[in-house]
Amino acid sequence: MRRSHIIALLVIAIVAAFMVASFSDSSSYADFAEAFANPDREYHVVGTLDRSEDIIYDPEVNANLTRFTMIDNNGERREVFLNKSKPQDFERSESLVLIGKAREESFYATDMLMKCPSKYKEEQRFEYIETSSR
Amino acid sequence: MEYVGEHVLAGRLGNLLIITSFVAALLSAVAYVVAHKRGDDLIQRTARWLFRLHSAALAGAVLTLFLMLFNQYFEYDYVWKHANKEMPLRYIFSCFWEGQEGSFLLWSFWHMVLGNILIHTAGRWESLTLPVVASMQALLGSMLLGVYVMDFLIGNSPFMLIRELPENIGAPWTMMPNYLERIPSFADGRGLNPLLQNYWMTIHPPTLFLGYASVVVPFAFAIGGIASGQLREWIRPAIPWAFFSVSVLGVGILMGGAWAYEALSFGGFWAWDPVENASLVPWITIVGAAHVMVVNQRKNRSLFMAIFLVLTSFIMVMYASFLVHSGVLGDSSVHSFTDSGLMRQHLSLLLIIIFSSTIFLLLHKRLRLIFAAATAVLILAGALSKQPVAAIVAFLFMALVLLILSYRKVFPKPEKEEPLWSREFWIFIGSLVLLLSAAQVMLETSKPIWNILAEPFAGPLMDLYSLTGVDGLKSLAEGKLAPQSDVIAHYNKWQVPFAFLVTFLIACTQFFRYGKNHLGTYLRKISLAFFAALAIAFFWSLALGYSGDEFPLAILLFTCLFAVFANLDYLIRVLKGKWDFAGASVAHIGFALVLLGALISTSRSIKISENTSRFDIERLNEDFSNNEDVLLFKDDTVQMGPYFVTYESKWKEGVNLYYTVHYFDKKPRSYRQGELAIARGAIFAAREDHKPSADFIADQKKWELVEDPRQLDLDAIGRWSQFKPGEQLFTLEPRIQLNPEFGNVAEPATKRYLNRDIYTHVRWAELEADSNEAGFRTADTLKLAVGDTAFVGSTLVRLNGLSVIKPDERERYMVGANDLAVRAIIGVKDDRGEVFEIEPLYILRDSVLHIPDPVIQDETGLQISFIKIDPISGKHSFSIAEHYSRRKEFIVMQAIQFPWINILWIGCVLMFIGTIMAVRHRIRQSRKLKLS
Incomplete structure (x- = not known):
């Protein structure tokens, strides 16, 4: 066997190992229903903040804990414990991605990605335009 | 209709220049090709002038956009979105490239500059490289056209008036000639995101984009070389350019890291974020390319690889642009992406580049025909069957198969393999390792794309899942595959071994000569660096505690040191200070130091901020951690890692709120007999003089519980601690930038020492004082039955009883004769245990509820109203507010200690200097060759 063949085989083996490792390590997007059906498995859950419920962040009790309610894309509401301080402008967030596990009645998130609307002044502008043109 | 106050001319000029630049680039490309085919000097000169026309038009468009931003023509969408009146002038450049159109303009501008340099320096390669550059310019230019061709929008122009935007056409206000005056929103723009109001935003994007743009030059040489059948000859003139790319793109990426570290609160300099990865991948591959290109010039090897x-x-540059601009990354990045609605065009651009690169690389005419025909069939099939994704997958697969075929059957290969112990072989292996490392980063970053590409194959993937039981396959079949929850750990797992191989090869290969080497001599030469590195790595690893699971880090520590020493040794013993040839060694030392600094500072970074409250979050969930943030009450001195810290005050300057935090030395302390301390929620008095040990429990015999603390001044008693604050060491002022438009942004403050950094940022602070005119906070409603207690802040409230006001008490309570009044007797107990009583009233006047003014209890600062009697449940409602002054101000802060991060920054500088030296050396060499 030529040296180049050995090298080629090694390369293929390493690339295959990437794929396998990547698949077995991957997390999965899910809704609350799926996450609560498989407690203690890690999921990414996408949803929006439930503004009708309180956001409880009491740094005097614990600065690393925020509690709130999230509505997932199917409309299911769940209480969330987030192991982070309350993000700046949390109330204004557009959508959330929780990373964590479900247990009993609550979702325990170790991390969260948050999208904020960047264009909201534009919306304001159009509102204004409607009133001004009347 | 004439609109009042619009500066229409600027926009029209801009659009005209964009179109001119596009058309001239296209014509120039065609003319260059014709000129090369016919060898016609006149046509070549025409092509050159067309490229200059393109250059002038493009420069004009850039200038026009600058002037529009400078003069603040807010009727234009781009100006309105990215500038405003408040913004200091120095950020005007940042506004220019904040948006997608501006960044394309910048990218294209650099291509244009490089194209003009090529016209002057490329000589006979001009007519071969310029067609490629000019075609790229036409493709990029098409992203800026903003023209409709049969309902398809081609590109987005930065010169669009807001009233011309598709969503505004036909809106009633566009019929008003004086809309600019009548609608106040046009008076000022939205402005620049505060995250980007930073000097890094002025220098990072142009450097990074110059890096991206520079890759087009080696690419143009390669395509030109293949097209003219000069498979090897293109490499020599392209080498300096490849090293130029390595240098500039590398600096651009590291600047991004420095920016993230210095001004953004991501908690580090590298987060394996998709946007960072997208720029890293082409850098890794161009580094590999530059190395095998050098090899190929010395020994005719690794041609296909080059x-x-x-x-x-x-x-990969085009792919990076696709990932960042098309919006395909969506939720997986902290960077925000605006979907420009040009997804298809971005995708087409990428596929065109893949197609043309592949067709050139196939070399053989028949393979090329097959590829082109099959691609055409796939385009048709994809369009007709409405399965474009399947067609794209089939296209990519076919390209791969044909490439392997071309490599095996068509590509010229040297007869013999290179000697095993030779520089050329191990550099080739190094480039292969780099390619694999880049592939891993790219595949991982592309996860959102896997989901899209897998869509047509959901069925087979599900079958595969039921066979293997790998959850990832099911997720992929459902399009739900998500990044790892700990992405950084996953990347490190793979990239640490790659870094280990690369640094090891850097060390070893330097001492190899080209051609055959005598192994014994070689080993003697390298042994000095090897054993020096081994000895230092051994002790340093012990000191850092790299063992067990972390043993791979010890190996990486060794290989990094080995690379540094081997290159240093080479520099001194072999080159003997001949600086002209030293570029490679200096750059390699720099690179190894970057990795070394990254390794130590990230693996041994510690969050010294810690939750010290009574509530243990780790008990809530085992994945949760207390080691995140620390709560700092104003004026309290708290232990944090190796320091004592005091949050002293906040102050405002412009849009920034600064939080002044002092850091004090930690000194061992002793307690004297009778001294008081708070521990485990109670107050203790010391029985004897002693030095405290690490844990209070161990010292418990030396302490005596104070049974009745009522007579004590509680403010003067501190928490039990083994240490006491010593002298003040330094002060940090992390800040929050206030921006109602985009959201507030926390910016870190860092204390730099030679061997470590203390990096802090404010995670949470109460920005708006929650208090009304009288100074009370928002009231809570409490429902209390007789005997119930509740906390309001630190005050305990108890409803002791209710009683009806009797006629003889009416005067005292100022209640009218016809009123029915009930008094609540409420006991309040402050944090020192003092008890007070207050009596809010509930009054029905002529059967209508009349709420008297709330009752205020001065000592505890509580304001109470009695708002509802509920005889059924027995729980009565009270509205209770706390006075603002009762609440102590606080911030929540995170502090991270990064050891030895300065090694990384020194490495960055060395790497830049080294690569620039290499570029200079290569340019000189090719000049010398030209002259001889």
């Missing part, structure tokens, strides 16, 4: 890596680097 061409393949150069083409791949350029494709």
Whole structure:
């Protein structure tokens, strides 16, 4: 066997190992229903903040804990414990991605990605335009 | 209709210049090709002038956009979105490239500059490289056209008036000639995101984009070389350019890291974020390319690798642009992406580049025909069957198969393999390792794309899942595959071994000569660096505690040191200070130091901020951690890691709120007999003089519980601690930038020492004082039955009883004769245990509820109203507010200690200097060759 063949085989083996490792390590997007059906498995859950419920962040009790309610894309509401301080402008967030596990009645998130609307002044502008043109 | 106050001319000029630049680039490309085919000097000169026309038009468009931003023509969408009146002038450049159109303009501008340099320096390669550059310019230019061709929008122009935007056409206000005056929103723009109001935003994007743009030059040489049948000859003139790319793109990426570290609160300099990764991948591949190109010039080896890596680097640049601009990354990044609605065009751009690179690399005419025909069939099939994703997958697969075929059957290969112990072989292996490392980063970053590409194959993937039981396959079949929850750990797992191999090869290969080496001599030469590195790595690893699971880090520590020493040794013993040839060694030392600094500072970074409250979050969930943030009450002195810290005050300057935090030395302390301390929620008095040990429990015999603390001044008693604050060491002022438009942004403050950094940022602070005119906070409603207690802040409230006001008490309570009044007797107990009583009233006047003014209890600062009697449940409602002054101000802060991060920054500088030296050396060499 030529040296180049050995090298080629090694390369293929390493690339295959990437794929396998990547698949077995991957997390999965899910809704609350799926996450609560498989407690203690890690999921990414996408949803929006439930503004009708309180956001409880009491740094005097614990600065690393925020509690709130999230509505997932199917409309299911769940209480969330987030192991982070309350993000700046949390109330204004557009959508959330929780990373964590479900247990009993609550979702325990170790991390969260948050999208904020960047264009909201534009919306304001159009509102204004409607009133001004009347 | 004439609109009042619009500066229409600027926009029209801009659009005209964009179109001129596009058309001239296209014509120039065609003319260059014709000129090369016919060898016609006149046509070549025409092509050159067309490229200059393109250059002038493009420069004009850039200038026009600058002037529009400078003069603040807010009727234009781009100006309105990215500038405003408040913004200091120095950020005008940042506004220019904040948006997608501006960044394309910047990218294209650099291509244009490089194209003009090529016209002057490329000589006979001009007519071969310029067609490629000019075609790229036409493709990029098409992203800026903003023209409709049969309902399809081609590109987005930065010169669009807001009233011309598709969503505004036909809106009633566009019929008003004086809309600019009548609608106040046009008076000022939205302005620049505060995250980007930073000097890094002025220098990072142009450097990074110059890096991206520079990759087009080696690419153009490679394509020109293949097209003219000069498979090897293109490499020599392209080498300086490849090293130029390595240098500039590398600096651009590291600047991004420095920016993230210095001004953004991501908690580090590298987060394996998709946007960072997208720029890293082409850098890794161009580094590999530059190395095998050098090898190929010395020994005719690794030709396919050189061409393949150069083409791949350029494709990866286009892929980076696709990932960042098309919006496909969506939720997986902290960077925000605006979907420009040009997804299809971005995708087409990428596929065109992949297609043309592949067709050139196939070399053989018949393979090319097959590829082109099959691609045409796939385009048709994809369009007709409405399965474009399947067609794209089939296209990519076919390209791969044909490439392997071309490599095996068509590509010229040297007869013999290179000697095993030779520089050329191990550099080739190094480039292969780099390619694999880049592939891992790219595949991982592309996860959102896997989901899209897998869509047509959901069925087979599900079958595969039921066979293997790998959850990832099911997720992929459902399009739900998500990044790892700990992405950084996953990347490190793979990239640490790659870094280990690369640094090891850097060390070893330097001492190899080209051609055959005598192994014994070689080993003697390298042994000095090897054993020096081994000895230092051994002790340093012990000191850092790299063992067990972390043993791979010890290996990496060794290989990094080995690379540094081997290159240093080479520099001194072999080159003997001949600086002209030292570029490679200096750059390699720099690179190894970057990795070394990254390794130590990230693996041994510690969050010294810690939750010290009574509530243990780790008990809530085992994945949760207390080691995140610390709560700092104003004026309290708290232990944090190796320091004592005091949050002293906040102050405002412009849009920034600064939080002044002092850091004090930690000194061992002793307690004297009778001294008081708070521990485990109670107050203790010391029985004897003693030095405290690490844990209070161990010292418990030396303490006596104070049974009745009522007579004590509680403010003067501190928490039990083994240490006491010593002298003040330094002060940090992390800040929050206030921006109602985009959201507030926390910016870190860092204390730099030679061997470590203390990096802090404010995670949470109460920005708006929650208090009304009288100074009370928002009231809570409490429902209390007789005997119930509740906390309001630190005050305990108890409803002791209710009683009806009797006629003889009416005067005292100022209640009218016809009123029915009930008094609540409420006991309040402050944090020192003092008890007070207050009596809010509930009054029905002529059967209508009349709420008297709330009752205020001065000592505890509580304001109470009695708002509802509920005889059924027995729980009565009270509205209770706390006075603002009762609440102590606080911030929540995170502090991270990064050891030895300065090694990384020194490495960055060395790497830049080294690569620039290499570029200079290569330019000189090719000049010398030209002259001889």
